[in-house]
Amino acid sequence: MLTLPFNSRDEPEFRKGQDLTFTFARQARPPEAKARSTLLRILQTTDLHGHVLAYDYHRNTAASDRGLSRAATMIAEARAAADLCLLFDSGDFLQGSPIADRLAASGTPELTSHPVISAMNLVGFDAVTLGNHDLDFGLEHLAQALALADFPVVSANLHLPGRLGERVQRHRILERRSPGCTNPIRIGVTGCVPAGTLLGMAGLDPQIRCEPVEPALRGAIAEMRAAGAELIVVLAHCGLGRDDEPEASETIDKTIARIDGIDVILGGHTHETYPPAGPGTATELAGHQAVVMSGAWGAYLGQVDLHMSCATDGAGSWHVKNRDVKCPRPTSGAGEAPELIAELAEDHAATLAAYGAAIGETRRPISSFFALVEDNAGLQLVADAFAERIATAMQDMGLRGRPVLSMIAPYRTGQRAGAHHYCDIPPGPISLRDVDTLYSFPDTLCALDVSGADLRMILEMSASVFTRVAEGARDVPLFEPAFPGYRFDVIPQLTYQIDLSHPALYDQRNQCMRPGPGRIRALCHEGAPVDDDARFVLAASSFRARGGWPARADGTSGAPNLLLDTGQTCRRILREYICAHSPLDRVARPTWSFAPLAGARVLFETALQARPRESSPIKRVGANSDGFAVMRLDLSAPRGERS
Incomplete structure (x- = not known):
């Protein structure tokens, strides 16, 4: 048996003597005579982001908080306990983990295999939809990957060109026959992805067309019902629809649950779990559908049990008698499926070798522990790489003279992703693994034509991640919980202060809540x-170039004009900059700070290993039950040396 470097406590239970067979094929119980009802079990994963193995490639260690390999064990057990079972995924499966991203970065001309698709084929998915990040590596890479899939891909509103348009179907009707019944259950499956999520390369590609979700779904549902579908399942790559979600226009509660004719909604995109844990189950939002969201990375398995009934002779149509919506179950306690580990052994080994290779060196540590509260050397490293590449491109285009600035946000700041989700590069060699922690997505680098007013707007939106703090406030939270850390953009070529005594100008959807003045003070360039x-x-x-800009007063988009898309990924540009400038000896230069507030102190979370410098106004005060260190920032103190 193949053994990979996983902890013994991560081994499947059957290795300790239990006889357990993992069967991934779509299966049913042996026929029973004249069945009149049946249990149709629907299982869901979503937002796998390439995490097919329970391994953290950035920390180079086994991980209990991820992995289709763990979920596969629970899928096999759930299938064995049901008459009929269907397994679906709600999108964002191809991008987000080094084992998946490595193929796109290598520029392989023709894919003959793909680890994510191989794993999903082995586990036996019945259908999937596409999420926004599945398009991140371009249409050709997506087409080659999906050509290897044994399962249908559906989307009611996403229209793709060429062979992808043929591969991605508007909907699909699956037939599953219950033991003892003449007629199969006809399950109509479709999917959707809101246009507002198609940022980055996908949003800039004119070949990609994304219809509004509601009319597209209504049309697909009508077509499936007319074709004889007795049950409708929507794979929705969108969140629940709380007011604090940044993309809250096309969501489950506000859009999809209000459409008639849907029986089951399997959501995603926001990495949430639903129904919530606790006594009882939650089965409804705006409508009367069963709704499930199973988190991300294979860390949870969603389940809906539909008790179906047909005519007494077993030859009539099927309908839902009752349903049971389960709170998504964590997969952390499950062992990994050995067949899946064996299937991906070569990909795993190749990924470890590629991401461990040194590309440069740093003489000082680089981390994101305090990137949300003070100047940060890691962010400035990325910003300098971006500015240098665009300055060269502007000269080549004959556009000399204008100052070139760069904006960057920290992508690994703990929060919902957990207490280990930080950049932490020690002095010594810098590997591709480290580059990924500095910049985590396959976006390309662009140049925008902006005004001074645009810069102020960007920084005001960025400053909205913080709570309002009054003078003399004691140990109040620093961050608004609805804002993720990647919403905090900095522009290190400028200097400015953020005055937290003023209310934020922008809400979670980047819509202006009130006229100024805002929080940005003393904004200067050179x-x-x-x-x-x-x-x-x-x-x-x-x-950033594609989305997130508030509307102008006349209702038009507030996005600045795009001067250039280099077509080169931000990660590649950063990697080349590190190679050219090694060994690095980066100390953060002073650019922004909080305006002093007499007697005010705030609290925030960071990694347990974070250590503020003695000269810093940040002091550690303890740790919480979620595994984070709790820090206190004295806002009345002068700015000290930055990390």
Whole structure:
């Protein structure tokens, strides 16, 4: 038996003597005579993001909080306990883990295998939909990967060109025959992805067309019902629809649950779990459908049990008699499926070798532990790499003269992703693994034409991640919980202060809540105040260039004009910059700070291993039950040396 470097406590239970057979094929119990009812079990994963194995490639260690390999064990057990069982995925399965991203980064001309698709084929998915990140590596890579899939891909509203348009179906009707019944159950399956999520490369590609979700789903449901579907399942790559979600226009509660004719909604995108844990089950939002969201990375398995009934002779149509919606179960206690480990052994070994290779060196540690509260050397490293590449491109285009700035946000700041989700590069060699912790997505680098007013707007939106703090406030939370850390953009070529005594100007959807003045003070470039009419070139990722801009007063998009998309990924540009400038000896230069507030102290979370410098106004006060260190920041203290 093949053994990979996983802890013994991660081994499947059968290795300790239990006789357990993992059967991934779609299966049913042996026929029973004249059945009149049956249990149809629906299982869901979503937002796998390439985490097919229970391994953290960035920390180079086994992980209990992820892995289709763990979920596969629970899937096999759930199938064995049901008359009929279907397994679906709600999108974002191809991108997000080094074992998957490595193939796209290598520029392989023709894929003959793909670890994510191989794993999903082995486990036996019945259908999937596409999420926004499944398009991150371009249409050709997506087409080659999906050509290897043994399962249908459905989307009611996403229209793709060429062979992808043929591969991605508007809907699919699956037939599953219950033991003892003449007629099969006809299950109609479709999917959707909101256009507002297609940022980055997908949003800039004119070949990709994304219809509004509601009319597309209504049309697909009508077509499936007309074709004889007795049950409708929607694989929805969108969140529940709380007001604090940044993309809250096309969501489950506000859109999909209000559409008639849907029986089951399997959501995703926001990495949430639903129904919530606790006594009882939650089965309804705005409508009367069964709704499940199973988190991300294979850390949870969603389940809906539908008790179906047919005519007494077993030859009539099927209908749902009752249903049982389970709170998504964590997979952390399950052993890994050995067949899946064996299937991916070569991909796993190749990924470890590629991501461990040194590309440069740093003489000082680089981390994101305090990137949300003070100047950060890691963020400035990425920003400098972006600005240098765009400055060269502007010269090549004959656009000299304008100052070139760059915006960047920290992508690994703990929060919902957990207490280990930080960048932490010690002095010594820098590997591709480290580059991925500095910049985690396959976005391309773009150049925007911006004004001084645009820069102020960007920074005001960024400053909205913080709570309002009054003078004399004691140990109040620093961050608004609805804002993820990657919403905090900095522009290190500028200097400015953030005044937390003022309310934020923008909400979670980047919509302006009130007129200024806002929180940004003393905004300067090279020591001179930034005039609203001044013109700059701003280096930004394609993700930022494409979306997240508030509407102008006349209702038009507030997005700045796109000057250039380099077509080169931000990670590649960062990697080349590190190679060219090693050994690195980075100390954060002073750019932004909080405006002093007399007597005010705030609390925030960071990694347990984070250590503030003695000169810093940050002090550790303890740890919480979620595994984070709790820090206190004295806002009345002067700014000390930065990390």
